[in-house]
Amino acid sequence: MRPALEPAGALGRLGQDLVxxxxxxxxxxxxxxxxxxxxxxxxxxxxxxLDSLGVIFMxxxxxxxxxxxxxxxGYMNFGMAAFFGVGAYTTAVIGHSWPVSPVLATAAAGLAxxxxxxxxxxxxxRLRGAYFAIATLIVTxxxxxxxxxxxxxxxxxxxxxKVLPLSPLQTEQLFYFVFLxxxxxxxxxxxxxxxxxxxxxxxxxxxxxxxxxxxxxxTTRVKILALLLGAVMAGIVGGIYSYRVLYIEPAGTFAxxxxxxxxxxxxxxxxxxxxxxxxxxxVVMAVGxxxxxxxxxxxxxxxxxxxxxAVALFAPNGVMGFLRGVxxxxxxx
Amino acid sequence: xxxxxxxxxxxxILLGLIYTIMALGLSLILGVLGVIxxxxxxxxxxxxxxxxxxxxxxxxxxxxxxxxxxxxFFLAGAAVYRLLIQRxxxxxxxxxxxxxxxxxxxxxxxxxxxxTTDTRVITVGxxxxxxxxxxxTVNGARLVAGGLSLLATAAAYWFxxxTLxxxxxxxxxxxxxxxxxxxxxxxxxxxxxxxxxxxxxxAGGVAIGMTFPFAPQDHxxxxxxxxxxxxxxxxxxxxxxLLGGLVIGLVQTLAGVLLPFSWVFLLMYLLLLVLxxxxxxxLAGARxxxx
Numbered sequence: 001m002r003p004a005l006e007p008a009g010a011l012g013r014l015g016q017d018l019v020x021x022x023x024x025x026x027x028x029x030x031x032x033x034x035x036x037x038x039x040x041x042x043x044x045x046x047x048x049x050l051d052s053l054g055v056i057f058m059x060x061x062x063x064x065x066x067x068x069x070x071x072x073x074g075y076m077n078f079g080m081a082a083f084f085g086v087g088a089y090t091t092a093v094i095g096h097s098w099p100v101s102p103v104l105a106t107a108a109a110g111l112a113x114x115x116x117x118x119x120x121x122x123x124x125x126r127l128r129g130a131y132f133a134i135a136t137l138i139v140t141x142x143x144x145x146x147x148x149x150x151x152x153x154x155x156x157x158x159x160x161x162k163v164l165p166l167s168p169l170q171t172e173q174l175f176y177f178v179f180l181x182x183x184x185x186x187x188x189x190x191x192x193x194x195x196x197x198x199x200x201x202x203x204x205x206x207x208x209x210x211x212x213x214x215x216x217x218x219t220t221r222v223k224i225l226a227l228l229l230g231a232v233m234a235g236i237v238g239g240i241y242s243y244r245v246l247y248i249e250p251a252g253t254f255a256x257x258x259x260x261x262x263x264x265x266x267x268x269x270x271x272x273x274x275x276x277x278x279x280x281x282x283v284v285m286a287v288g289x290x291x292x293x294x295x296x297x298x299x300x301x302x303x304x305x306x307x308x309x310a311v312a313l314f315a316p317n318g319v320m321g322f323l324r325g326v327x328x329x330x331x332x333x
Numbered sequence: 334x335x336x337x338x339x340x341x342x343x344x345x346i347l348l349g350l351i352y353t354i355m356a357l358g359l360s361l362i363l364g365v366l367g368v369i370x371x372x373x374x375x376x377x378x379x380x381x382x383x384x385x386x387x388x389x390x391x392x393x394x395x396x397x398x399x400x401x402x403x404x405x406f407f408l409a410g411a412a413v414y415r416l417l418i419q420r421x422x423x424x425x426x427x428x429x430x431x432x433x434x435x436x437x438x439x440x441x442x443x444x445x446x447x448x449t450t451d452t453r454v455i456t457v458g459x460x461x462x463x464x465x466x467x468x469x470t471v472n473g474a475r476l477v478a479g480g481l482s483l484l485a486t487a488a489a490y491w492f493x494x495x496t497l498x499x500x501x502x503x504x505x506x507x508x509x510x511x512x513x514x515x516x517x518x519x520x521x522x523x524x525x526x527x528x529x530x531x532x533x534x535x536a537g538g539v540a541i542g543m544t545f546p547f548a549p550q551d552h553x554x555x556x557x558x559x560x561x562x563x564x565x566x567x568x569x570x571x572x573x574x575l576l577g578g579l580v581i582g583l584v585q586t587l588a589g590v591l592l593p594f595s596w597v598f599l600l601m602y603l604l605l606l607v608l609x610x611x612x613x614x615x616l617a618g619a620r621x622x623x624x
Contacts, residue, residue, distance in 0.1 A: 076430050078371065123609035130369035133430050134560055135609070137371060141553040142602040149595045260438050267431060298446050305438030312431035313420055 026275070034184070041176045050172040054244075056285045057179035058237055062258070063265040063277035064186040065233035069226035070263070071271035072199055074206030075125070079136030081258035082120075082143045083231040087113045087238025092159040092248050093152055102164075106239040113235020116143075117228045125223040128209060136259075144254040158249030161242060175244050182240075186233055191274040202226055206272070257301055261288075264308045270320025279319045336468035341586045343469050347479035349582025351544060353575045354482040355537030356559035357489060358530030360577075364569015365506040365526045368418060368429055372437040374556035376406060376531050378444055380538015381547040385455055395455055395474075395543045399481045402535040410531025414524045422523070444549030452548045460543075478540040485536050489529070490571040502526050506569055554598075561605045 037053070044050060062080055069075050087109035094105045124135040147153045164171060193199040201222045204212035213219050242248050261284060269280025284304070291300045315321065359373045383405065384398040393401075417436065421429045455474075462473030493499040505512040505522050513519045541547065541555065558581065566577025584604070588597045 074425070074427050076427055076434070078434050119606070123606050127609070130371075130426060130430055131609075133434070134369055134371050134556065137553055138557040138560060138602070138605070141557065142599070145595075145598060145602075149599070256438065256441075260434075263431070263434065298442050302439055302442040302446070305435045305442060307435075309417070309432050309435035309439065312428050312435060313417070316424065316428050316431075 037180060041173060041180065045169055047168060047172050050176045052285070052289065054172070054176045054179045056282050057176075057183040058241065059261060059265060059281040059285060060183045060277045061179065061186045061237050062234055062262045063269070063281055064190045065230035065237070066262045066266050067190055067271060067274075067277055068193060068202070068230045069223065071266055071273070071276065072193065072202035072206060073223055073226050075223060076133040076263070077136045077227070077230070078133055078259050078263065079140040080234055080262040081254050081256065082136070082140040083113045083117065083234035084238035084241070084258055085143060085147070085253040086116045087235030088242040088248050088253050089147060089153060090235070091239040092161060092242040095161045095243070096159050102243055106236055109239025110232045110236040113238065114228050114232040117231030118224070121224045121227040125227060126220050140254055140256070140259065144250050147250040147254065153250070156249060156251070158247055161246045163246060164243065175240070178240060182237065187274060187278065194274050198222065198225070203272070260301065260304055260308070264304055264311070267308065267316070268311050268318050270318035273320040273324075276318060276320050337590060338587070340469050341590050342583065343471060344475070345583035345586035346579060347471070347475050347582070348544070348586055349579035350479040350482040350486070351537070351540045352558060352562055352582050353578030354485050354533055355541055355555060356562040356578055357486065357537070357571065357574050358533040359559040360563045360566070360568055360570075360574045361526055361533070362530040363563065365502055366523055367426070370433055370530070371430060371556070372433045372440065373534055373559060374552040375437050375440040375444070376409070376534035377538035377541055377555045378547065378549055378552035379440065380406065380535035381455070381542030382444065382448060383535065384539040384542045385453055388455060388457070394457060395539055396477055396481060399536055399539040402539050403485070403532045406535025407528040407532040409535070411524050411528035413531065414527035418527060419520065419524070441549055441552065448549055450548055450550055452546045454546045455542045474543045478543040482537070482540050485533065486571060486575060489533065493571060498522070498525070557602065557605065561601065561608070564605070564608050
């Protein structure tokens with residue numbers, strides 16, 4: 001992607017300088033923001049603020065997870081709620097039944113979600129393009145059906161988890177830093193992917209899958225690997241989420257809102273850029289917070305859906321597209 | 334046992350006819366335009382509520398609503414094509430899918446706001462009527478819905494095979510650029526086929542509403558069924574969809590004889606996964622059109 005963005009000539013050199021300047025800006029700004037967030041987490045005793053920021057961090061991780069296959073690979077996953085939910089149910093079922101350490105249970109959640117990704121990905125990602133998108137919608141519905149009917153999930157009654165032995169502030173701080181750390185890890189992973197052979201293979205799949213295959217990219221394997229990676233991330237987040245909310249039930253856990261938010265955050269921020277989720281998640285959550293005081297949650301979802309349509313129609317490259325001055329195609333299968 | 338199976342077969346065929354019209358739009362839009370309409374099932378949901386609304390407000394029989402739904406949903410589909418799909422026709426396919434996903438969320442949520450998440454049924458005079466012929470008993474509503482679906486499917490078949498416009502659509506499905514060079518107005522034809530696909534979804538929604546309970550948030554089930562039918566039957570042709578619909582209708586009904594109700598659904602989802610593995614590569618269009 002990058003070489004195409006650097007035109008030749010005097011004007012091109014100016015462009016290159018600008019690109020370098022922008023690139024140089026990211027590191028100090030990022031470090032500053034990160035330091036600020038760490039300090040805030042240590043100092044602040046504003047529970048609501050820590051909670052809101054924690055949710056934003058969580059969504060950044062989910063959106064980065066989506067970004068691997070969706071942003072770089074161009075394969076739309078409309079079922080992040082399913083991968084998130086499988087993780088959430090894994091820790092909930094484990095935590096409810098056995099005295100297992102939350103860390104182990106969370107690892108199991110990532111594993112379960114990864115296995116689930118293989119079950120979904122192997123049949124659907126051997127096909128080109130849009131079949132995967134429709135399958136992810138169906139899978140979310142099917143998993144919710146399993147959660148409603150399987151004997152170990154207690155159906156629509158849901159599962160309660162034991163409260164952690166911490167004060168409210170300590171609890172908020174714990175999840176704040178856990179999600180902050182995960183956000184950092186996920187962003188670094190996606191940053192490294194963007195610069196790796198794996199990342200280039202994904203972009204090649206997005207830009208022209210036939211050409212990629214001819215050039216020796218093992219497209220099916222690359223796509224499944226990307227889904228697997230995103231699913232493990234989402235499963236871990238889901239696993240931690242159930243310790244945070246302490247009660248999960250099928251309708252809320254597999255709600256389409258999660259999937260919609262993630263897609264909207266990725267596309268608004270800029271799908272296929274490691275910075276995209278860092279921009280998209282706070283913006284969407286801020287809009288959501290403004291809306292939430294004014295309107296019911298369904299109206300909120302309606303507006304988010306409409307925003308997604310508008311962004312896809314008029315600014316499919318998102319904020320990063322504007323910053324980078326990307327013209328023409330970004331999404332191709 | 335034999336009469337039980339015979340009964341299941343008759344029920345399954347009627348169900349299959351309903352499923353055919355329900356899935357036809359997905360198959361046509363995917364096969365002809367190469368657009369996978371993830372918003373397909375919200376139009377089915379709207380069709381069910383269309384019939385319910387006309388029944389409660391105007392006391393119109395769902396059979397009448399079935400006929401009325403065709404022009405109404407055709408216009409809705411044509412409008413969606415003009416406002417949304419046409420804009421992204423030249424853009425990469427992914428953007429179109431994003432737009433349709435957004436549309437799905439908007440329509441589903443609007444449905445929940447308008448009609449709440451309560452489950453509804455359409456009850457008319459013949460809903461609980463049981464017609465017996467020998468060992469087989471047929472439900473009145475299912476018979477009417479199945480018969481209307483068969484008529485609508487036949488009409489779609491006739492349109493695509495026997496009219497000049499229909500044959501132009503088939504030509505466009507084969508090779509859009511060549512069709513354009515030969516003087517066919519591909520934009521208008523695309524709008525037509527999108528409108529027809531949504532009309533079939535709306536009419537299918539009326540038929541679904543006559544036979545099953547429905548709620549705004551449960552439409553994805555029909556997306557799954559329609560997708561399953563497209564995979565079983567193949568893309569873009571009415572007779573393929575009919576075959577797929579009948580197979581799925583029969584499988585579901587026969588499974589229902591052997592399994593408890595909620596497990597039938599899971600079996601169908603399992604079938605979907607298995608079929609994607611076994612038949613996926615053979616999906617006409619998956620490779621050729623590189624969707």
